């Protein structure tokens with residue numbers, strides 16, 4: 220019997236194969252050699268366990284696939300056909316053209332990030348989005364950090380470390396991804412004082428809890444869940460009135476979560492408190508995300524009383540959570556669309572929310588026509604798109620879904636995810652369904668090609 224290991228080529232013989240010339244030119248000899256060594260090593264282990272030695276052609280196919288994988292970034296663009304607009308797993312808000320251009324410009328060269336061009340000396344990065352944020356929200360001051368979780372942590376740590384924070388039991392929520400309000404309070408060194416019950420918290424409950432050690436009252440948007448039925452909660456305005464009548468000032472912090480600048484009601488959605496509403500109601504601090512309903516980059520925005528925000532800027536922890544120039548550029552460009560009152564036209568999240576049912580039906584029909592012509596079994600179905608991102612739970616928008624019928628929808632969906640670019644769609648019992656709401660018109664050709672390829676396999 221021949222030695223099975225003999226049939227394996229040496230690394231040098233493998234790298235000398237003509238099939239690898241182009242790959243080595245593209246990725247470099249050292250990298251290809253490392254990957255080849257790993258592959259040969261693993262193959263030897265497999266042979267030792269009884270596997271048949273692969274033919275050299277098979278080995279080269281495996282090697283090429285592995286090189287392609289190793290040299291392609293793991294973070295990839297994907298098509299979101301789920302109809303969930305702020306899809307946290309798929310990267311939340313896609314950015315406007317203006318925001319993308321601003322990011323490119325900021326990334327490509329130097330800028331006045333921390334430089335005062337008028338005075339010719341060191342400036343602050345915190346000034347950049349501040350004026351716009353104040354103008355848009357009515358707040359005295361603003362500060363941008365990495366994300367809203369950081370914003371909440373910073374604020375609590377600054378205002379309440381070692382002291383008490385009063386919060387309703389109905390607002391001790393987990394937002395997802397391990398962000399739990401009680402944990403954040405603990406991390407920030409504040410002592411949690413729970414009031415009321417899960418479904419009902421009255422103003423009087425807060426009033427009883429107020430004491431000499433109260434550092435703040437925290438109100439948290441319930442985000443991705445709702446308590447319906449026998450429920451009651453104190454409004455922000457009531458809480459502000461309560462602390463204003465208290466013997467000394469106790470700040471009210473409002474974590475809005477999604478934080479919209481636009482009224483959601485004209486779009487057929489329930490009322491969602493805007494940042495302006497929070498400021499106007501008298502919240503001393505309001506925090507929200509940059510990449511939820513604002514439709515911008517990942518960021519945490521803090522707006523409110525000037526004295527608190529100025530002190531926050533000096534906290535060492537703020538430095539550790541500071542926002543980078545590329546994010547700031549995108550955020551400013553996004554806010555500018557609100558200032559120009561063109562947010563609904565410019566910002567993808569709002570364009571998707573505002574998409575008319577007839578227009579969506581029309582697009583789904585044109586997809587169906589193309590796929591029927593290619594011989595695929597498809598049908599159109601009425602459906603619902605979701606907002607996502609913890610904003611407006613249970614609220615949906617009517618849409619028309621394209622259903623590609625299949626007795627194995629799971630495997631069809633898996634092939635779609637393996638496409639380049641990957642397509643993520645909703646799986647139903649008898650079909651994979653695609654919502655035009657979260658597919659932009661320029662993504663349509665790629666989507667239709669992916670569906671046909673996945674179907675043909």
Ligand SMILES: *Cc1c(COP(=O)(O)O)cnc(C)c1O
Pocket residue numbers: 366367368369371394398439440441442443474475476477507508509518519608609
């Ligand atoms: C989403 C959310 C957060 C966390 O915001 P990130 O920007 O994801 O860090 C905090 N609080 C509420 C109420 C939220 O909805």
